[in-house]
Amino acid sequence: MSQKRLEILGELIPKGSRVLDLGCGDGSFLKYLQTSRQCFGYGIELDDANVASCIERGVNVLQLNLEEGLKLFENQSFDVVLQMDTLQHLRNAETMLKETARVGKMGLVTFPNFAHWPNRLSVLKGRMPVTKHLPYEWYDTPNIRVATFNDFQELAQKNNLRVSKAFGLVGERPISIFANLLASTAVFTLTSTLSTGEN
């Protein structure tokens, strides 16, 4: 993740939060949150190389399979649960949103926006998109859940998550107007309605 993106997304996390990062990759965002936002947290990651990178960085990492849920974590035990470019890899994407709402008071979710205009163009031409942000062919992509900016808003509400902020990223530039068309990455901050007592 670029420094600029670390800063834009880091801004969304209240300082000193207890953070759980689902699919934390090499741990760079968690490291950034620890050093620049005084956060305390754990990452969950399955990939061996990424787990080793986290340990190398001095980030707490737990090698667990997200497809098995978050059974090690108690209700509302984290201030923030992160899913940065994780959702699209999960078979149980919806369950994981429910789990996010159960375990965290707040959620931060990012994913590649399938309705980004180059993707639309490609589909119009009759081909699945292969772009900078979705660089895989349809048959070998790890992105098994492709969603659009608008799709996600709907699903979040269904799973005890109220959207508090929604915007898109065009490269490193945040945009909030026509995000569904213009943004390559969708960014959502969510409040767990289980923490606020809403239904």
Place this chain on the structure above:
Amino acid sequence: MQFKEVLPLESGASLGSYELAYETYGQLNESRSNAILICHALNASHHVAGEYLGQSNSKGWWDNMIGPGKPVDTNRFFVIGVNNLGSCFGSTGPMQINPATQKPYGADFPVVTVQDWVDAQEKLVTRLGIENLLAVMGGSLGGMQVLAWSMRYPKRLKHAIVIASAPNLTAENIAFNEVARRAIVTDPDFHGGHFYEHGVIPKRGLRIARMIGHITYLSDDVMNTRFGRQLRRASDLSDPDATQAQNYLYSTLDVEFQIESYLRYQGDKFAEYFDANTYLLITRALDYFDPAKNFGGNLSEAMRCIEAKFLVISFTTDWRFSPQRSQELVKALLDNHCQVSYVNIDAPHGHDAFLLEDPQYMSVVKSYFKHL
């Protein structure tokens, strides 16, 4: 090192005076802040790394992990290996003379627990002039000692490295231990644990104990890869009947399969150097370990006092101390907001993997120790 003071034991008994065998590697720094204690498992000792001068085949049991430039780098750290009470490698144990009777302790050696071992280790560490350990590290039963350290002396260690371990033994695990113990105790040479004075050793029992233990340390896959259904004679090139070697002997008593030959070899080797009473004591210590017991079975409550930062490692094919058991530990640490990393190493070797060289395993430990 000799200790004259009485060591009260968990059972209520006590040891009047005792000796602890230990080895150290590397240099203790001026601030005495680079000490790492290594806890051994069932059949190991204080000799964790290096070779004794002029003795080939004397490599320490964790030599691939500990030494100059290795994951636990003795160029940076002062590493202490200690032999536990009741063992048969130099520390006070059943083979030693009981001052009360002037005869070997034998079966009269008091039952010692993981907690007792840790208490004795603490005395040793203190005597070495070390107030705070940088880390305590161990695998299997050694990992249980690390846990006990972190609960009993929470302020005395900064890091706890628990490998292929569990917060207690399952019924199946206790069952394996019991089969091993029955093999020893029912050996006619056991003499109620006082076999030393009869000049015999219950080797048959020890062999069988080791054979069953060994099966549980391996995985089905690794056993099949290594031995499969291979016949022993087929692999014996000196056999003049090599052409006949693929035929069964149709014997119930001969060694037929390669795996039988391997297990017998392991059993024989073990019976040569290991003490039967020690085997009973150490497997019992494993059975008894259960820090949650005094907290109504609630491990999170039991671990509330923990201050150390944890690295927990399990191995995917380890069925004796399965990854799920390590995850119970992780859960209790998470409940207490402790710092913890957990790595589940994808290795084929079963429980034994914690003693073997695996690139991911070694690199994770190395990276972790870099930050200490």
